[in-house]
Amino acid sequence: MTDKKENILLSALQLFASDGFNATSTSKVAKQAGVSEGLIFRHFENKEGLLKAILAMGESKIKDLFAEIVLETEPKLVIRKTISLPFQVKEEDYDFWRLQFKLKWELKNYVSQKMDPLEMALSNAFKKLQKPKPELESKKLLLLVDGISSALLKGDLKNKEELHQFLLNKYEV
Amino acid sequence: MTDKKENILLSALQLFASDGFNATSTSKVAKQAGVSEGLIFRHFENKEGLLKAILAMGESKIKDLFAEIVLETEPKLVIRKTISLPFQVKEEDYDFWRLQFKLKWELKNYVSQKMDPLEMALSNAFKKLQKPKPELESKKLLLLVDGISSALLKGDLKNKEELHQFLLNKYEV
Amino acid sequence: MTDKKENILLSALQLFASDGFNATSTSKVAKQAGVSEGLIFRHFENKEGLLKAILAMGESKIKDLFAEIVLETEPKLVIRKTISLPFQVKEEDYDFWRLQFKLKWELKNYVSQKMDPLEMALSNAFKKLQKPKPELESKKLLLLVDGISSALLKGDLKNKEELHQFLLNKYEV
Amino acid sequence: MTDKKENILLSALQLFASDGFNATSTSKVAKQAGVSEGLIFRHFENKEGLLKAILAMGESKIKDLFAEIVLETEPKLVIRKTISLPFQVKEEDYDFWRLQFKLKWELKNYVSQKMDPLEMALSNAFKKLQKPKPELESKKLLLLVDGISSALLKGDLKNKEELHQFLLNKYEV
DNA sequence: AATGAATGAGGGTTCATTCAT
């Protein structure tokens, strides 16, 4: 991958994440990447191709993150890791995650089944811990984590760490 | 308010809610409303004015909904009503709420402090019920409700009613 | 003539004179006149009709001014009055005259033969005073007067009165 | 400079000069230049940028013309050259000059101090020739030249050459 | 691999004008 191609990807990620996919023009991306507009199309065919490339770039990041949880056998740890998920996102990864959440609202046909394995793992963990209605318990936690992530990425969440501890205590994990 | 003006408002609400504000052209709105494009600008000055008119239209809806909770004195009822919030949204109001959530991600400077009074009321309720850390408890519930609302509006939530009951039981309200 | 009709005429005169005919929209005129846009068309049929009405309104002003010179028999007085022409325009008439000059540049088919009788009168005056080439002398003076008028109306002319006296002396009138 | 870019400039000059800046649409310019409308904006950013490019193109023309006079040391020649100024404009430059004069009336904030050095040079020349009130004499000549130029560019001036000679004789230059 | 010129479709907005009331 050439330098210029990477520049395009990084600039696009940042702009898509902050302004949204539709509101970001290819010319803006080219300008910020210090590259001719045509080059974007040579490398990625079209604007959507650029988006897909960005998402693909992060796929592994997501997979690693989820694998870490799904492959965990100790049920308490599964829950603890799920809760900690949004609180451990690194600053440098914010753009990527903000883009993910933005896209869920922006693109009509953006369906994400990425969470499914996580839901099953969680469900299983709650079952092992003898919790009644483990599926609903799992669903509930994931919805909470989603709410937290959203707030975090939008910058709406103060006293982040306090909340993190509070939740770990609540779930006794 | 003339018929055509109302047509514009309704069409715009629907399109903004389904495609997003930026991705919806005024010409699309006009076409769906069966109206000349210019009329939009006669009535609402510009595209943003149209958006504001839509939001204003729903302001009262939001206020009523929140007042119902904030003015409640029985703490258990405060919590119960908060939980029930997303589950009671009527089908016909989905567009409006989907738009609200979309805008939080789409518009850079869309800040909503509408939830603040709700957070205080909830916090108070938990305090009255002797819950430790009532502020965090309140925050947590609101984040969960936000996660639920998002999923609901995006059509990602099956077994809606089951979850509703589960939560009411959990919180013993 | 109703008040509203007159309001339209005066507002249009002012706006056409300051911004130009093309750059002044009928909506701007209506707004400044405190009148509905439709009324303009009821009274003047179309935008050009409005312009013509304004010009007609001033026709008499022009005729009076020129008659004063053309009917003068004393040659020296003819010249003196011609020279004084631009210097005697009243502040309140500036808009009207500015409009006249603007239109000469703005409208393709604005031909004004209004000056012809003046040119003949001047020519005659110079002839009576035994000036060689009275037609050219007349032409020259009119071109000078035109240059002065332009500068005056554009606000480009300082020491107006000094120049006025200087010219009267020059021509010994 | 590509052919198309030059086409745009030339077409715009011609249209602006004949119809005025406001009355000339970018689509008209594009059509006449045989070019897509978007190209105008790629090359000149916006309509005003196009105008500025045209004016810049002629700046040197103006500077050369004025330098020729201002740098002249022989007073009689300064006057002669000033008088000849409008009479020597080449047919091919008419559009450019017509545009200059049009803009003085069309644009609100078009201030031109280009004439200032010329006024000083002329003033000096008249002083050297012992004329009384050289500043006013200079002012007068420039106003006359302006009147002549206007008439010439509007096509209002017959017997051009006769007038030219007449003036040179008058001023004995 | 990379540029920059070029395009056609569509963006939001303003315009002069019409018409029912």
Place this chain on the structure above:
DNA sequence: AATGAATGAACCCTCATTCAT
């Protein structure tokens, strides 16, 4: 006489994309 709703064409400008070099 007067309004205000309504329109269709045109406005300037931006967009994603193509192509010769």
